[in-house]
Amino acid sequence: MNQAVIHLHPSGPLLALVGNPNCGKTALFNLLTGSRQKVANYAGVTVERKEGRLTTPGGKFLRVLDLPGAYSLYPRSPDERVTCDVLFGRASGEKRPDLIVCVVDATNLRRNLRLAMAVKRLGLPCIVALNMADLAERRGIKVVPEALAVELGMPVVSTVAIQSSGAEPLLALFDDPAIWCSMALTPPAQGMPTESDHLVVRRILQRLGLDDVIPHTPSDRIDGVVLHPVIGPIVLAVVLFLVFQAVFAWAEMPMTLIKTATASLSEVVGVVMPETWLRSLIVDGLIAGVGGVLVFLPQIVILYFFILFLEESGYLPRAAFLLDRLMGSVGLSGRSFIPLLSSFACAIPGIMAARSIANPRDRLVTIMIAPLMTCSARLPVYALLIGAFIPQRLVWGAFELQGLVLLVLYLAGVIGALAVAWLLKRFTAAGRQVRPLMMELPSYHLPTVRNIAIGIWQKVMIFMKRVGGIILILTILLWFLASFPAAPDGATGAAIEYSLAGMLGQALARVFEPIGFNWQISIALVPGMAAREVAVSALGTVYALSATGSDTAQALAPLIAQSWSLATALSLLVWYVFAPQCLSTLATVKRETGSWTMPLIMAGYLFALAYAASFITYRVALALGVG
Amino acid sequence: MSATKNGISGATLDLAAIGHALTVHDVQAPPTSPEWARWLEEIGFIDGEYVMLMARGLPGGDPLVVRIGQSTFALRRAEAACVRVASVAQPNVEGCKA
Structure with missing residues (x-):
C-alpha cells in the first residue's frame, strides 16, 4: 500500500485517545472533534486512522488521534500494533503524541485500569478520562475522580461521551499547562507487568471500596433471549x-x-x-x-x-x-x-x-x-x-x-x-489451525444519533473517494473500448460490433461457445465488467435497440426469449452467480491487499468456477432437451 | 488436569456449571498455541478473578459466554479449557498460587 499519510493539521500539539475496545473511546472522540475528522490509513497498513481537531475553551488548537482499541501494549492484531507503535513513537510518518488521554470504562475499572497503568509507564503526559461515569453511578459504582487520581498518580476526570456537555471538564483540563509536562518515569515493575498491574489495580479498587463484582442484570436479561439456543x-x-x-x-x-x-x-x-x-x-x-x-x-x-x-x-x-x-x-x-x-x-x-x-x-x-x-x-x-x-x-x-x-x-x-x-x-496448513475467538460481548447501549451519523458520513466519503474514482475511470475506459474504432460507412450491424470491445467479444465468443453464449452475449460481457448491470444496456446496444434505461429490459426480453435457448439463459444466470465481472471489486481487493497477486488469483478462480458451473448447467440443460 | 493441587480441584472453565460463581486458579495454554495464556490474561483471566459460565452456544455447547470480572467474553471451548477454576467458597484463593 503506497497510500500517502495525510497530515491535514500538521501543526499544533498532538493528543492521542487510548483505551480498551468498547470503552466508549470513539464516542468521546466524536464528542471532542465533532465533524472535524479526517479518515485515512496508517502508512503501510490497512488500519483506519482517524484524526480530528478541537479548540479548547482557552482557544488552544489541538490535533486529536483516535487510536485503535487495545487490551494491552502487547499487540495481537494489526490494529493493536498500530496503537503500540504510535505510543512508543515507532510508527512511520507519525509524531509521538504530546499528551495521552487514557479512556477507561467506569463500569469496568479492573480491566481498563490495567491498560492505564501500562500507558503511564510510557512516561508521556497522561490524563485518565473516566468514561460512562453516569452508567457506573446508576449501577451503584461511585467513583470519586479525585481519590482515583491520588491512587493512580495521574489526573482523572469524569466524562459522559453520550452527553453533549459530557467532555467539558476534560476540555478545560487541556488548558492547564501543567498537564502537558512529562511525568517522572516510574521504574518498570518486576515480573510480568500484566500480573503486577493487576495486583496494583486490585489494591487500589479495594482501598476505594470498588472491588465488588456488580452483576449487570439488564444486559444479562437481554442476553438470556438473544443468546438463547433456540x-x-x-x-x-x-x-x-x-x-x-x-x-x-x-x-x-x-x-x-x-x-x-x-x-x-x-x-x-x-x-x-x-x-x-x-x-x-x-x-x-x-x-x-x-x-x-x-x-x-x-x-x-x-x-x-x-x-x-x-x-x-x-x-x-x-x-x-x-x-x-x-x-x-x-x-x-x-x-x-x-x-x-x-x-x-x-x-x-x-x-x-x-x-x-x-x-x-x-x-x-x-x-x-x-x-x-x-x-x-x-x-x-x-x-x-x-x-x-x-x-x-x-x-x-x-x-x-x-x-x-x-x-x-x-x-x-x-x-x-x-x-x-x-x-x-481443508487443503491449506493455515486453514487447519484453530484461531482463537476471545471476543468481548459488551453491555447493550442505546446508540446515539451523533455517532451513527458521523459513522455513515465517513463510510460514504470513503466509498466515494476510494471507489468512485475507480468506477468512473473504468466506465470511461470501457466507453472508449466500445466506441473506437467507429463503424465503417455503410455498416449494417450495431456500431459496437466494429469497436475494440466488439472484437474482444468476437474473440471471447469462441471461449464461451462451449457454455452456450452467442457473440452478442460475449460482447455485452465486456462493458459489463465496469458494473454488472451495464451488461443489460450493452445487450440493448448489441441488438441495436434505441431504448434507454429500464425500457431496454422491456424491449429486450421478448427479443432474447425468441433468439436464445433456455439452456443458454440458465447458463448465463449461473455465470452471473460466480463470474468475476466487476473490475471495481478487483481494484478494491488490490487496494486492500497491497498487490495485484490476490485480485489476479480471485479473478482466475472465479472465472474457473463460473465456467465450470455454466458448462455443467448448459450441458445438463441440453441433455434434458431444453436446448 | 484432574489432579488436585493445593486443595483446589483442577476443573477447567469449559466444564463448569452455568451460573456457578468461580474464581480463576491459573491459565495454562496448550503447547501448540502458547500465546493464548497472555491473551487470556490480558482480557482478565488472572488468578483470583471472579469468573462464571453464563451460557453455551448451540450446537455442541460451543462457543461459551463467560463473565470474567465485570466483562463478558465469548470463548471457544478449547480456550476455556486453558482456564483452571476454583470454587468461590475456597478461602484465600490468592495464597494458593502454584
Missing part, C-alpha cells in the same frame, strides 16, 4: 431479514430518482451538444459513470445505518457469537459475518469491512469469497433473464417459480462461498 437464532434471522428488506425496499425510490436524474441529464446534454465523440464521452462515459457510482449510495447508506446501529448497540458481537460454529466449520470465525453481509449490497464495502478481522488469513479468505455473495448490481441481469425465460406460475401450490429461481441463485452464491472457504480450510 430463540437466539430466530431473533438473528428476523433481524437479518429486516435489514435485507430495508436495504432493497427503502433504497428503491432514491435509486430510481438517481437513475431518472442521470437519464434526464444525458438527454439534456444530448440535445444541447452536437453529435460528436465528445458528446458520447460525456453522456455514455462521464454521466453514466458518475450515475453508476451514485446509484449504489442509497443502499450503502441504509446498510451502514443498520450495521452501525447493531454495532453501537452491542448486538453485532452476539450475532458473530451465534454464527461462530457455522463459520468455524468452514475455517472462518464469526467475525467474517459482517463483511459477507455487506457484500449482498455491494462487494466493495464488504471487502473494506474485512479490515475488522484481526487474523490476516481469515481476512484474506473473507475478501476472496465476498464477491460470491450476490450483490445488488446482479439483480437487473437476473430480472431480465428470469422475466424472459422463467414462466410465471405457482409451484407446490404456494411458491412463485420466478421468485424461487431468484432465491436459488442467491443460495448458490452462499453455498459456493462456503464451499470455497471449506476447501481452503
Whole structure:
C-alpha cells in the first residue's frame, strides 16, 4: 500500500485517545472533534486512522488521534500494533503524541485500569478520562475522580461521551499547562507487568471500596433471549431479514430518482451538444459513470445505518457469537459475518469491512469469497433473464417459480462461498489451525444519533473517494473500448460490433461457445465488467435497440426469449452467480491487499468456477432437451 | 488436569456449571498455541478473578459466554479449557498460587 499519510493539521500539539475496545473511546472522540475528522490509513497498513481537531475553551488548537482499541501494549492484531507503535513513537510518518488521554470504562475499572497503568509507564503526559461515569453511578459504582487520581498518580476526570456537555471538564483540563509536562518515569515493575498491574489495580479498587463484582442484570436479561439456543437464532434471522428488506425496499425510490436524474441529464446534454465523440464521452462515459457510482449510495447508506446501529448497540458481537460454529466449520470465525453481509449490497464495502478481522488469513479468505455473495448490481441481469425465460406460475401450490429461481441463485452464491472457504480450510496448513475467538460481548447501549451519523458520513466519503474514482475511470475506459474504432460507412450491424470491445467479444465468443453464449452475449460481457448491470444496456446496444434505461429490459426480453435457448439463459444466470465481472471489486481487493497477486488469483478462480458451473448447467440443460 | 493441587480441584472453565460463581486458579495454554495464556490474561483471566459460565452456544455447547470480572467474553471451548477454576467458597484463593 503506497497510500500517502495525510497530515491535514500538521501543526499544533498532538493528543492521542487510548483505551480498551468498547470503552466508549470513539464516542468521546466524536464528542471532542465533532465533524472535524479526517479518515485515512496508517502508512503501510490497512488500519483506519482517524484524526480530528478541537479548540479548547482557552482557544488552544489541538490535533486529536483516535487510536485503535487495545487490551494491552502487547499487540495481537494489526490494529493493536498500530496503537503500540504510535505510543512508543515507532510508527512511520507519525509524531509521538504530546499528551495521552487514557479512556477507561467506569463500569469496568479492573480491566481498563490495567491498560492505564501500562500507558503511564510510557512516561508521556497522561490524563485518565473516566468514561460512562453516569452508567457506573446508576449501577451503584461511585467513583470519586479525585481519590482515583491520588491512587493512580495521574489526573482523572469524569466524562459522559453520550452527553453533549459530557467532555467539558476534560476540555478545560487541556488548558492547564501543567498537564502537558512529562511525568517522572516510574521504574518498570518486576515480573510480568500484566500480573503486577493487576495486583496494583486490585489494591487500589479495594482501598476505594470498588472491588465488588456488580452483576449487570439488564444486559444479562437481554442476553438470556438473544443468546438463547433456540430463540437466539430466530431473533438473528428476523433481524437479518429486516435489514435485507430495508436495504432493497427503502433504497428503491432514491435509486430510481438517481437513475431518472442521470437519464434526464444525458438527454439534456444530448440535445444541447452536437453529435460528436465528445458528446458520447460525456453522456455514455462521464454521466453514466458518475450515475453508476451514485446509484449504489442509497443502499450503502441504509446498510451502514443498520450495521452501525447493531454495532453501537452491542448486538453485532452476539450475532458473530451465534454464527461462530457455522463459520468455524468452514475455517472462518464469526467475525467474517459482517463483511459477507455487506457484500449482498455491494462487494466493495464488504471487502473494506474485512479490515475488522484481526487474523490476516481469515481476512484474506473473507475478501476472496465476498464477491460470491450476490450483490445488488446482479439483480437487473437476473430480472431480465428470469422475466424472459422463467414462466410465471405457482409451484407446490404456494411458491412463485420466478421468485424461487431468484432465491436459488442467491443460495448458490452462499453455498459456493462456503464451499470455497471449506476447501481452503481443508487443503491449506493455515486453514487447519484453530484461531482463537476471545471476543468481548459488551453491555447493550442505546446508540446515539451523533455517532451513527458521523459513522455513515465517513463510510460514504470513503466509498466515494476510494471507489468512485475507480468506477468512473473504468466506465470511461470501457466507453472508449466500445466506441473506437467507429463503424465503417455503410455498416449494417450495431456500431459496437466494429469497436475494440466488439472484437474482444468476437474473440471471447469462441471461449464461451462451449457454455452456450452467442457473440452478442460475449460482447455485452465486456462493458459489463465496469458494473454488472451495464451488461443489460450493452445487450440493448448489441441488438441495436434505441431504448434507454429500464425500457431496454422491456424491449429486450421478448427479443432474447425468441433468439436464445433456455439452456443458454440458465447458463448465463449461473455465470452471473460466480463470474468475476466487476473490475471495481478487483481494484478494491488490490487496494486492500497491497498487490495485484490476490485480485489476479480471485479473478482466475472465479472465472474457473463460473465456467465450470455454466458448462455443467448448459450441458445438463441440453441433455434434458431444453436446448 | 484432574489432579488436585493445593486443595483446589483442577476443573477447567469449559466444564463448569452455568451460573456457578468461580474464581480463576491459573491459565495454562496448550503447547501448540502458547500465546493464548497472555491473551487470556490480558482480557482478565488472572488468578483470583471472579469468573462464571453464563451460557453455551448451540450446537455442541460451543462457543461459551463467560463473565470474567465485570466483562463478558465469548470463548471457544478449547480456550476455556486453558482456564483452571476454583470454587468461590475456597478461602484465600490468592495464597494458593502454584
